[in-house]
Amino acid sequence: MLRAVGVVAEYNPFHNGHAYQLAEARRRAAADVTVVAMSGNFVQRGEPALFDKWNRAQAALQGGADLVVELPLTVSTQPADRFARGGVQALAQLQCGAVAFGTEQPELDYAALGRQINALPPHPAGAVDYAQTYATQMNQFYQETLHVGLDDPNVILALGYAAANAALAQPMALVPVPRVGVAHDAAATSQQLASASWLRQHPDQLAAYVPAAAAVLYADAAATRWADFWPLLHYRLLTDTPAALRRLYQMTEGLEYRFIEQNWAAASVADLLKRVKTKRYTYSRLSRVALYTLLHLTNEDMTVAQPLRILGFTPQGQAYLKQIRKAAGAALLTRVNAAAGALTAPYGLTVRADRVYTLNNGHEQNFGRAPMRITKG
Amino acid sequence: MLRAVGVVAEYNPFHNGHAYQLAEARRRAAADVTVVAMSGNFVQRGEPALFDKWNRAQAALQGGADLVVELPLTVSTQPADRFARGGVQALAQLQCGAVAFGTEQPELDYAALGRQINALPPHPAGAVDYAQTYATQMNQFYQETLHVGLDDPNVILALGYAAANAALAQPMALVPVPRVGVAHDAAATSQQLASASWLRQHPDQLAAYVPAAAAVLYADAAATRWADFWPLLHYRLLTDTPAALRRLYQMTEGLEYRFIEQNWAAASVADLLKRVKTKRYTYSRLSRVALYTLLHLTNEDMTVAQPLRILGFTPQGQAYLKQIRKAAGAALLTRVNAAAGALTAPYGLTVRADRVYTLNNGHEQNFGRAPMRITKG
Numbered sequence: 001m002l003r004a005v006g007v008v009a010e011y012n013p014f015h016n017g018h019a020y021q022l023a024e025a026r027r028r029a030a031a032d033v034t035v036v037a038m039s040g041n042f043v044q045r046g047e048p049a050l051f052d053k054w055n056r057a058q059a060a061l062q063g064g065a066d067l068v069v070e071l072p073l074t075v076s077t078q079p080a081d082r083f084a085r086g087g088v089q090a091l092a093q094l095q096c097g098a099v100a101f102g103t104e105q106p107e108l109d110y111a112a113l114g115r116q117i118n119a120l121p122p123h124p125a126g127a128v129d130y131a132q133t134y135a136t137q138m139n140q141f142y143q144e145t146l147h148v149g150l151d152d153p154n155v156i157l158a159l160g161y162a163a164a165n166a167a168l169a170q171p172m173a174l175v176p177v178p179r180v181g182v183a184h185d186a187a188a189t190s191q192q193l194a195s196a197s198w199l200r201q202h203p204d205q206l207a208a209y210v211p212a213a214a215a216v217l218y219a220d221a222a223a224t225r226w227a228d229f230w231p232l233l234h235y236r237l238l239t240d241t242p243a244a245l246r247r248l249y250q251m252t253e254g255l256e257y258r259f260i261e262q263n264w265a266a267a268s269v270a271d272l273l274k275r276v277k278t279k280r281y282t283y284s285r286l287s288r289v290a291l292y293t294l295l296h297l298t299n300e301d302m303t304v305a306q307p308l309r310i311l312g313f314t315p316q317g318q319a320y321l322k323q324i325r326k327a328a329g330a331a332l333l334t335r336v337n338a339a340a341g342a343l344t345a346p347y348g349l350t351v352r353a354d355r356v357y358t359l360n361n362g363h364e365q366n367f368g369r370a371p372m373r374i375t376k377g
Numbered sequence: 378m379l380r381a382v383g384v385v386a387e388y389n390p391f392h393n394g395h396a397y398q399l400a401e402a403r404r405r406a407a408a409d410v411t412v413v414a415m416s417g418n419f420v421q422r423g424e425p426a427l428f429d430k431w432n433r434a435q436a437a438l439q440g441g442a443d444l445v446v447e448l449p450l451t452v453s454t455q456p457a458d459r460f461a462r463g464g465v466q467a468l469a470q471l472q473c474g475a476v477a478f479g480t481e482q483p484e485l486d487y488a489a490l491g492r493q494i495n496a497l498p499p500h501p502a503g504a505v506d507y508a509q510t511y512a513t514q515m516n517q518f519y520q521e522t523l524h525v526g527l528d529d530p531n532v533i534l535a536l537g538y539a540a541a542n543a544a545l546a547q548p549m550a551l552v553p554v555p556r557v558g559v560a561h562d563a564a565a566t567s568q569q570l571a572s573a574s575w576l577r578q579h580p581d582q583l584a585a586y587v588p589a590a591a592a593v594l595y596a597d598a599a600a601t602r603w604a605d606f607w608p609l610l611h612y613r614l615l616t617d618t619p620a621a622l623r624r625l626y627q628m629t630e631g632l633e634y635r636f637i638e639q640n641w642a643a644a645s646v647a648d649l650l651k652r653v654k655t656k657r658y659t660y661s662r663l664s665r666v667a668l669y670t671l672l673h674l675t676n677e678d679m680t681v682a683q684p685l686r687i688l689g690f691t692p693q694g695q696a697y698l699k700q701i702r703k704a705a706g707a708a709l710l711t712r713v714n715a716a717a718g719a720l721t722a723p724y725g726l727t728v729r730a731d732r733v734y735t736l737n738n739g740h741e742q743n744f745g746r747a748p749m750r751i752t753k754g
Contacts, residue, residue: 231736232612238732239613239673244621260720265733295614343637355615356640359608 003031006096008087014059022064025100039076046287057169066317072306084160100175110250114162307333312372382406383473385464391436399441402477416453423665434688443694449683461537474548491539614640684710690748
């Protein structure tokens with residue numbers, strides 16, 4: 001029996017820090033196989049991924065992963081707590097014995113904290129203060145109640161994984177991996193480590209901070225940015241009515257009017273989000289709402305249970321897939337044929353969204369694309 | 378009292394034949410003033426107009442019109458019979474004593490035919506034959522019942538005007554103007570006459586077939602084509618659900634599925650319409666449905682009673698406006714301020730649609746634009 005450790009990831013893009021984390025996850029969990037549940041072409045910050053899912057999955061397989069599956073679109077574009085829950089559930093479906101995650105505070109007892117979070121009241125006690133964003137208040141509440149430092153978004157995600165894991169019938173082992181190197185928005189260091197955020201802002205410097213094989217991949221790949229979709233988002237906000245926008249996920253509390261009112265004068269996605277921004281919402285939340293608008297994701301759409309698409313594997317990952325096929329089979333999607341890819345099928349949501357991605361990068365993302373089999377050198 | 382003759386027009390673009398028709402209308406009706414109810418930025422064939430409404434209104438004022446008002450969007454983008462009805466109603470609101478129209482068959486008794494049409498059963502007798510387009514069948518029915526030749530689309534429109542006019546409480550005089558020169562799709566002749574269709578296909582030859590003042594205007598103007606909106610239409614059909622498309626005007630009988638199914642493989646608007654085409658529908662009908670989709674015009678939107686926007690006038694036209702203001706005032710819109718141009722106001726539909734037009738041509742179409750006052754030289 002092969003033992004697997006799982007990681008929930010975006011790899012936007014895959015870099016040296018991710019390769020280190022995969023190696024550490026394997027070592028600390030004493031696992032035979034590393035399983036990655038990765039965001040597809042749209043990521044949790046409410047943005048298109050810089051490189052497409054095939055490119056990023058290949059980089060991961062060449063950089064230490066044995067099996068990469070695509071997180072459902074209805075998971076990868078969610079707020080952090082739901083993203084964490086969907087990711088952990090995916091790893092559980094993939095029969096992982098352990099879940100590893102990067103954190104600045106590896107010394108915390110995540111299993112205990114996860115159980116504590118699940119026992120908390122569903123909302124911060126007391127009235128919500130509209131002068132602060134909800135995320136800030138949640139963090140403050142966590143800090144005051146759980147007495148943990150929450151300066152790093154990874155700790156928030158780690159607590160999300162811990163809580164989701166504690167809620168499982170059979171919780172996995174939790175494997176915190178100390179983060180090394182740089183904070184999310186800090187500049188690159190001399191240790192060939194840089195954050196994904198920093199790399200997205202400095203694509204010309206990618207080669208120095210990613211594995212050699214990934215550098216080759218990225219050099220050939222078309223990069224995709226929110227800005228590439230501005231004409232389409234601008235057009236949609238121009239022509240959709242408030243009633244149509246209200247059908248979209250998280251378009252609540254009159255946000256549809258703010259988006260419509262600010263749209264015509266806005267010059268870019270960034271400018272639009274700045275115009276719509278209030279203290280009530282984080283940029284990430286607004287960016288996600290803009291993404292739901294671009295992709296026309298309704299409340300109903302976001303309740304769809306989507307399969308886990310297999311993007312690729314190493315020989316070891318392939319052996320593991322064979323081992324778990326009986327237990328995980330129904331949740332897995334290997335090939336997108338006409339039936340699986342029909343717009344009315346659960347995976348159809350991803351087909352639709354990926355076609356928007358394809359409008360920019362020109363590459364078909366689903367039909368005719370089999371899982372990649374990567375034999376590491 | 379100034380006497381006015383009215384014309385329903387598109388002027389897409391305004392050419393020598395239109396100038397001739399305006400002069401003949403004035404002469405035959407013995408009118409002091411020529412009033413034009415002109416399509417705005419989107420025309421009856423289901424297309425954006427080649428030049429914007431201000432450009433075309435100016436060309437008309439310099440070419441023989443005294444007053445140009447914009448037909449409601451909810452009229453200008455309708456099938457021929459509703460377009461004709463809305464146009465005639467606009468001229469009646471503008472207190473015209475006569476309505477002039479071009480026709481290949483000026484000898485017909487249009488007043489009598491109009492009354493006959495209104496007395497016909499609402500649909501062709503017998504079952505609809507799906508192997509023919511509805512328009513073809515209507516024409517055949519007209520031919521067999523009214524014994525008129527219907528080889529020219531102008532005759533169909535003329536009959537539409539006649540029927541709408543006959544339905545008015547106070548019908549106007551009908552002034553058929555013999556069409557000279559060329560058929561709609563024929564090549565230009567040596568008489569400096571060419572059809573608007575031919576000119577749209579040969580924009581480099583515009584100067585030879587339009588009044589000198591219009592040639593100057595067109596030389597400076599940005600041309601707009603259906604093709605310019607293909608990326609937006611393609612995107613919308615990619616992301617809208619069948620349920621969302623079904624809310625659009627004339628998206629009936631499962632057409633939404635045909636559009637969605639054919640969209641991804643289509644390479645252009647023309648290719649899409651060709652793929653969606655069946656014997657049941659004319660290209661014009663499908664092009665209009667594509668336009669309703671681009672502009673997101675719902676069934677509800679198309680029932681909105683919109684004002685007649687004054688685009689411009691000559692001194693004579695201005696005097697006439699003063700004369701009719703009491704009778705026609707409520708139907709007229711002179712300036713688009715924040716209230717009149719609000720997206721929830723009746724004219725808001727036009728503001729929304731015109732902004733889509735502006736995405737291509739770059740010129741604001743409504744706010745801050747006063748009627749043009751043209752003194753013919």
